[in-house]
Amino acid sequence: MAKIAVLGYGTVGSGVVEVLDTNKESIKKRAGKEIEVKSVLDLRDFPGDPIQEKIVHNIDDIINDPEIEVVVEVMGGIEPAFTFVKRALEAGKSVCTSNKALVAEHGPELLEMAKQRSLNFMFEASVGGGIPIIRPLNQSLTADEITKITGILNGTTNYILTKMDREGSSYEDTLKEAQELGYAERNPEADVEGYDACRKIAILTSLAYGSTVKFEEIRTEGISRITAADFKYAEKLGFVVKLLATSCKKDDKVYAITAPFMINSSHPLYNVNDVLNGIYIHGNVIGNVMFFGAGAGKLPTASAVVADIVDCVKHKGKNVMTVWSAKKLELGDADDEIRRFFVRVKGEPSDLAAVESAFGKVEPVTVEGINGEFGFVTEAMPEREFAQAAEKIDMIYRIRIDDTTI
Amino acid sequence: MAKIAVLGYGTVGSGVVEVLDTNKESIKKRAGKEIEVKSVLDLRDFPGDPIQEKIVHNIDDIINDPEIEVVVEVMGGIEPAFTFVKRALEAGKSVCTSNKALVAEHGPELLEMAKQRSLNFMFEASVGGGIPIIRPLNQSLTADEITKITGILNGTTNYILTKMDREGSSYEDTLKEAQELGYAERNPEADVEGYDACRKIAILTSLAYGSTVKFEEIRTEGISRITAADFKYAEKLGFVVKLLATSCKKDDKVYAITAPFMINSSHPLYNVNDVLNGIYIHGNVIGNVMFFGAGAGKLPTASAVVADIVDCVKHKGKNVMTVWSAKKLELGDADDEIRRFFVRVKGEPSDLAAVESAFGKVEPVTVEGINGEFGFVTEAMPEREFAQAAEKIDMIYRIRIDDTTI
Numbered sequence: 001m002a003k004i005a006v007l008g009y010g011t012v013g014s015g016v017v018e019v020l021d022t023n024k025e026s027i028k029k030r031a032g033k034e035i036e037v038k039s040v041l042d043l044r045d046f047p048g049d050p051i052q053e054k055i056v057h058n059i060d061d062i063i064n065d066p067e068i069e070v071v072v073e074v075m076g077g078i079e080p081a082f083t084f085v086k087r088a089l090e091a092g093k094s095v096c097t098s099n100k101a102l103v104a105e106h107g108p109e110l111l112e113m114a115k116q117r118s119l120n121f122m123f124e125a126s127v128g129g130g131i132p133i134i135r136p137l138n139q140s141l142t143a144d145e146i147t148k149i150t151g152i153l154n155g156t157t158n159y160i161l162t163k164m165d166r167e168g169s170s171y172e173d174t175l176k177e178a179q180e181l182g183y184a185e186r187n188p189e190a191d192v193e194g195y196d197a198c199r200k201i202a203i204l205t206s207l208a209y210g211s212t213v214k215f216e217e218i219r220t221e222g223i224s225r226i227t228a229a230d231f232k233y234a235e236k237l238g239f240v241v242k243l244l245a246t247s248c249k250k251d252d253k254v255y256a257i258t259a260p261f262m263i264n265s266s267h268p269l270y271n272v273n274d275v276l277n278g279i280y281i282h283g284n285v286i287g288n289v290m291f292f293g294a295g296a297g298k299l300p301t302a303s304a305v306v307a308d309i310v311d312c313v314k315h316k317g318k319n320v321m322t323v324w325s326a327k328k329l330e331l332g333d334a335d336d337e338i339r340r341f342f343v344r345v346k347g348e349p350s351d352l353a354a355v356e357s358a359f360g361k362v363e364p365v366t367v368e369g370i371n372g373e374f375g376f377v378t379e380a381m382p383e384r385e386f387a388q389a390a391e392k393i394d395m396i397y398r399i400r401i402d403d404t405t406i
Numbered sequence: 407m408a409k410i411a412v413l414g415y416g417t418v419g420s421g422v423v424e425v426l427d428t429n430k431e432s433i434k435k436r437a438g439k440e441i442e443v444k445s446v447l448d449l450r451d452f453p454g455d456p457i458q459e460k461i462v463h464n465i466d467d468i469i470n471d472p473e474i475e476v477v478v479e480v481m482g483g484i485e486p487a488f489t490f491v492k493r494a495l496e497a498g499k500s501v502c503t504s505n506k507a508l509v510a511e512h513g514p515e516l517l518e519m520a521k522q523r524s525l526n527f528m529f530e531a532s533v534g535g536g537i538p539i540i541r542p543l544n545q546s547l548t549a550d551e552i553t554k555i556t557g558i559l560n561g562t563t564n565y566i567l568t569k570m571d572r573e574g575s576s577y578e579d580t581l582k583e584a585q586e587l588g589y590a591e592r593n594p595e596a597d598v599e600g601y602d603a604c605r606k607i608a609i610l611t612s613l614a615y616g617s618t619v620k621f622e623e624i625r626t627e628g629i630s631r632i633t634a635a636d637f638k639y640a641e642k643l644g645f646v647v648k649l650l651a652t653s654c655k656k657d658d659k660v661y662a663i664t665a666p667f668m669i670n671s672s673h674p675l676y677n678v679n680d681v682l683n684g685i686y687i688h689g690n691v692i693g694n695v696m697f698f699g700a701g702a703g704k705l706p707t708a709s710a711v712v713a714d715i716v717d718c719v720k721h722k723g724k725n726v727m728t729v730w731s732a733k734k735l736e737l738g739d740a741d742d743e744i745r746r747f748f749v750r751v752k753g754e755p756s757d758l759a760a761v762e763s764a765f766g767k768v769e770p771v772t773v774e775g776i777n778g779e780f781g782f783v784t785e786a787m788p789e790r791e792f793a794q795a796a797e798k799i800d801m802i803y804r805i806r807i808d809d810t811t812i
Contacts, residue, residue, distance in 0.1 A: 019549050019691050029616060029729050030548040124546065130692040132546030139545070140530065140538030142436040143425050143712030210435060271677060276812075285425050286536040286709040289699035293692065303692040306549030314727055321720055323435050406682075 002031065002313045003038040005062040007084055008075035009051060012098050012125070013040065015302030016072055016309075017051065023306075031310040038068055041084075059084050063091045070312045072305060073097040082106055089113045089121065094316075096308035098125035098301055104199035104215045107206065108326035115319045122308035122320075127200040128153065128277050130300030131293040132307070137207045137281075138322050144283030146208040150246040150268075150404060153200040155275035155296040156184045156191035157223050157243045161260075162273045165231050165240055171224060183275060193222035194243060198258040201245035204279075205256055209249070210323035213256060219334040221259040230399060232367040233342065233375045238264050242272075244402060253332035261402040262342050268406040280404070288406055335384035340401040342377050346394040349374040358392040377401065408437065408719045409444040411468040413490055414481035415457060418504050418531070419446065421708030422478055423457065426715075437716040444474055447490075465490050469497045476718045478711060479503040488512055495519045495527065500722075502714035504531035504707055510605035510621045513612065514732040521725045528714035528726075533606045534559065534683045536706030537699040538713075543613045543687075544728050550689030552614040556652040556674075556810060559606040561681035561702040562590045562597035563629050563649040567666075568679045571637050571646055577630060589681060599628035600649060604664040607651035610685075611662055615655070616729035619662060625740040627665040636805060638773040639748065639781045644670050648678075650808060659738035667808040668748050674812040686810070694812055741790035746807040748783050752800040755780040764798040783807065 006013050017037055020027060028034045039062050040054045059080075062068055071088040073095060075081050081102050085095050094114065097103065102110075103126045114121035124134045128151070137146075152158050156178060163174045175192065178184035190196045202215035223243050234241050239262035247256035263270055268290050272278035277295025282288050294300035311320065345355055349364035355376065356362060362376040373396055378386065380403075390398065412419050423443055426433060434440045445468050446460045465486075468474055477494040479501060481487050487508050491501050500520065503509065509516075509532045520527035530540045534557070543552075558564050562584060569580045581598065584590035596602045608621035629649050640647050645668035653662035669676055674696050678684035683701025688694050700706035717726065751761055755770035761782065762768060768782040779802055784792065786809075796804065 023549060023551050023691065026551050027549060032727060131695055132542045135546050136538045136542060139717060140541050140713050141709075142716040143429060143433060143709040145429050145432050283709065285429065285705040285712075287700045287703075287706055289537055289697070291695070291697055293695035297693075299691040300693055303547075303549040303689065306691075307546050310548040311545060318724065321438060 001034045001036055002069055003036050003067045004070040004072060004309060005039040005041065005068045006037055006072045006074065007041045008073070009040050009042040009044070009046070009055070010074065011298045012074040012301050012305065015298040016074065016305050019299065019302045019306045027306065027310060031313040033313065035309060035313060039065065059087065063087050068093060069316065070094045070096065070309055072309060073099060073102070074305065075099070076101070078102060078105055085110060086113065089117060089119055092117060092119065094120040094312040096122045096305055096312060098123070098305050100126040100196065100199045100203060104202050107203065108212050108324050111322055111324055112326065118317055118319050120312050120315055120320055122311060124308050125301050125304035127203050128279055128291070129155070129295040129297060130303045131277055131279065131291050131295065132304070133204070133279050133291055134207065136291070137204065141281065141283055141286065144286050146249070146281060146283050148246070148248040148282040148404070149201065149204050149208060149279070150244055150402070151201060151204065151279040152242055152269050152272045152277055153245045153279070153295065154191055154197040154243060155277060156188065157197070158272065158277070159183050159275045160192070161223060161226070161241055161243065164226070164228060168228050168231065170228050171226055192224050194220045194258040197243060197245040201247055201256055201258060205247040205254065206324050206329065207322065209254055209329055211325055211327040211329040213329045213331065217331055218256045218258060223260050225397065226260055229367070229370050230397065232370065233344065233365060234262055236365055236367055237262070237342070237377065240270065241399060242269060244269070246402070254329060255332040255334060255337050257334055257337065259400055261400045263402050266405040267402065268404065336382055338380050338382050340378055340380050340403065341386050341398050342375060342401055343390070343398045344373055344375045344396040346373050346396060355393050358389040407440045407442055408475055409442050409473045410476040410478060410715060411445040411447065411474045412443055412478045412480065413447045414479070415446050415448040415450070415452070415461070416480065417704045418480040418707050418711065421704040422480065422711050425705065425708045425712045433712065433716060437719040439719065441715060441719060445471065465493065469493050474499060475722065476500045476502065476715055478715060479505060479508070480711065481505070482507070484508060484511055491516060492519065495523060495525055498523060498525065500526040500718040502528045502711055502718060504529070504711050506532040506602070506605045506609060510608050513609065514618050514730050517728055517730055518732065524723055524725050526718050526721055526726055528717060530714050531707050531710035533609050534685055534697070535561070535701040535703060536709045537683055537685065537697050537701065539610070539685050539697055540613065542697070543610065547687065547689055547692065550692050552655070552687060552689050554652070554654040554688040554810070555607065555610050555614060555685065556650055556808070557607060557610070557685040558648055558675050558678045558683055559651045559685070559701065560597055560603040560649060561683060562594065563603070564678065564683070565589050565681045566598070567629060567632070567647055567649065570632070570634060574634055574637065576634050577632055598630050600626045600664040603649060603651040607653055607662055607664060611653040611660065612730050612735065613728065615660055615735055617731050617733040617735040619735045619737065623737055624662045624664060629666050631803065632666055635750070635773070635776050636803065638776065639750065639771060640668055642771055642773055643668070643748070643783065646676065647805060648675060650675070652808070660735060661738045661740060661743050663740055663743065665806055667806045669808050672811040673808065674810065742788055744786050744788050746784055746786050746809065747792055747804050748781060748807055749796070749804045750779055750781045750802040752779050752802060760799050764795040
């Protein structure tokens with residue numbers, strides 16, 4: 001019997017308790033012993049709910065309980081999660097978390113603390129919800145030098161963009177609908193401005209290259225400026241718009257960006273719709289691999305947390321090695337990245353003089369019902385050069401293009 | 407420094423040596439120490455090739471070498487691979503293999519031998535080539551009860567079917583072309599008759615449920631009877647034809663089959679084309695997850711083998727637990743499985759009497775240029791009932807339909 005404690009009885013926390021109960025028998029077989037939730041930390045009480053008898057309000061009741069060998073942190077946010085996790089590790093307990101903010105901010109420090117104590121700090125659920133991606137990166141793609149990681153890593157924004165694409169609706173209306181359905185938070189900033197996806201690509205990139213990517217240094221752009229008009233142009237050009245979080249290694253430099261991109265039907269992530277997440281990885285020997293599935297949601301996320309709990313129980317007394325060190329990974333200059341851009345510009349498509357003097361020959365694209373402007377696609381060029389050329393035209397908006405093909 | 411031996415210097419064996427050399431530095435970081443190929447067993451000599459100095463012709467030179475801690479079996483076939491692997495384990499060496507025939511036939515016995523000696527027997531490359539699937543099933547999806555596994559697990563047949571679909575060519579011509587390109591063996595039976603895919607789904611199903619599926623007991627049908635005409639009907643109906651290897655759990659019974667299926671564009675494996683493999687898994691809490699990538703090829707397969715070598719080196723002296731036991735898993739009766747069927751029948755679509763007396767009301771489908779016959783799609787029905795009804799009509803051929811949606 002392995003006893004565990006859960007910090008936070010919210011959506012994921014209650015999901016963890018539910019999954020451990022629902023699949024009790026098969027989990028016992030996988031872990032080699034039964035796993036029992038002994039304590040659940042929450043400020044609230046849950047009168048009438050069977051969980052009530054396990055509820056504790058003081059973290060000390062868990063830290064000081066020698067029977068508890070794994071602590072599951074599913075509260076979210078940096079504090080008090082960070083303090084609680086450190087205290088758990090100091091007390092000789094392994095920790096599993098779904099908290100990407102905590103992992104992106106303090107991952108290597110907590111991994112090192114766990115390693116020094118022959119414990120484990122696991123965070124499969126922090127990226128891609130239920131999709132197994134942390135463990136494959138850590139343990140399966142070990143023969144490869146990873147050259148590219150591209151993910152649709154945020155379900156909320158993917159839901160909004162899929163809906164805008166299918167229904168031609170505005171960003172504002174679609175966000176409102178997503179909020180009503182519970183797919184977007186009342187304060188949606190972390191999702192729609194790309195901060196959530198940015199932290200996730202920072203984690204994946206750090207794991208792939210073994211040193212720490214500071215998420216604050218990743219160029220990050222959200223979807224809040226995407227309009228129904230952009231989707232009309234995209235459709236005409238055979239593209240869809242997706243929020244991609246991507247990093248790649250070129251000439252020993254690692255580049256990363258989180259931003260809306262246009263992708264076409266031969267892109268590996270073209271069919272990843274609704275709240276699904278998808279992650280595409282290119283390795284120098286394995287070639288392309290793709291993982292996709294539910295990137296969020298109570299049970300898929302709980303599934304990933306429970307898989308970590310099983311792994312901690314199986315590896316009691318033995319640290320599962322990762323290569324992620326605290327050493328900072330210096331990102332390459334995002335302005336050096338070369339790609340095509342889709343551009344919307346004010347004016348008539350018959351008068352290309354200004355545009356062509358800035359970008360060379362272009363093919364104007366117009367869309368029925370949208371007047372006084374037109375679109376075009378640039379040649380592949382560095383972001384720096386694009387920004388310089390764009391200053392010379394009356395640009396409305398631009399969306400990057402990702403030309404990766406499977 | 408960890409020293410290893412490779413049994414067989416063919417495509418995969420030379421790939422393993424190449425990957426260990428190409429990614430030497432990153433592999434050292436991942437494994438925690440350098441990995442060196444000390445010996446390579448092959449009957450041949452390779453004069454002039456740097457590998458020659460490592461070539462040995464006698465397995466005893468490897469078994470009796472106390473420095474060698476991991477043996478990599480990439481010879482293929484049951485014997486002498488089985489004997490060599492047993493001897494390696496008996497001599498205290500962990501084993502990695504890409505040999506699906508060996509794993510499907512003797513997996514649980516070899517896993518048990520490894521376990522008793524605190525060694526490891528790993529076989530990530532035996533299914534899905536480079537795609538990480540064995541380790542995710544073993545270690546990531548441990549919180550779930552797996553309810554369905556469906557894979558496109560054979561690159562040769564997927565290449566042939568993709569080509570027939572795109573070019574309208576015959577099975578015979580396409581097979582010949584695939585043979586000329588090296589995508590199909592001169593004796594293609596193991597691939598085209600589904601035996602290879604059948605062994606792979608037997609392995610995945612055994613791992614998912616923890617007891618042994620005898621591959622001989624899986625209903626298996628190949629692609630050699632698929633014609634250009636079938637693809638014309640499929641196109642008209644919005645389907646493609648894929649060789650699926652699939653198992654599912656219903657009411658505590660596990661069912662498995664390998665056969666050509668028609669699938670439509672909302673099926674998770676619809677876009678898995680050419681030599682790519684794709685594996686779709688449904689778990690009761692995680693929902694749907696999909697993995698895809700290169701299912702074969704020298705370097706992708708070697709990438710999976712080397713990841714196993716790294717894992718063996720990292721877990722020296724400690725068995726990585728699996729739940730696959732030698733206990734036999736009794737499969738449910740394949741005749742009880744319920745699905746729709748696409749049927750081609752001789753006659754004119756104006757005369758539906760015989761067909762409708764056997765199958766109830768049907769919607770006939772005709773294809774330009776194919777005369778004297780028509781097609782139709784049945785309601786969902788057990789295989790047994792379908793077979794009985796089919797005897798009453800002048801059937802040309804039938805293809806099962808898999809209605810799974812993402």
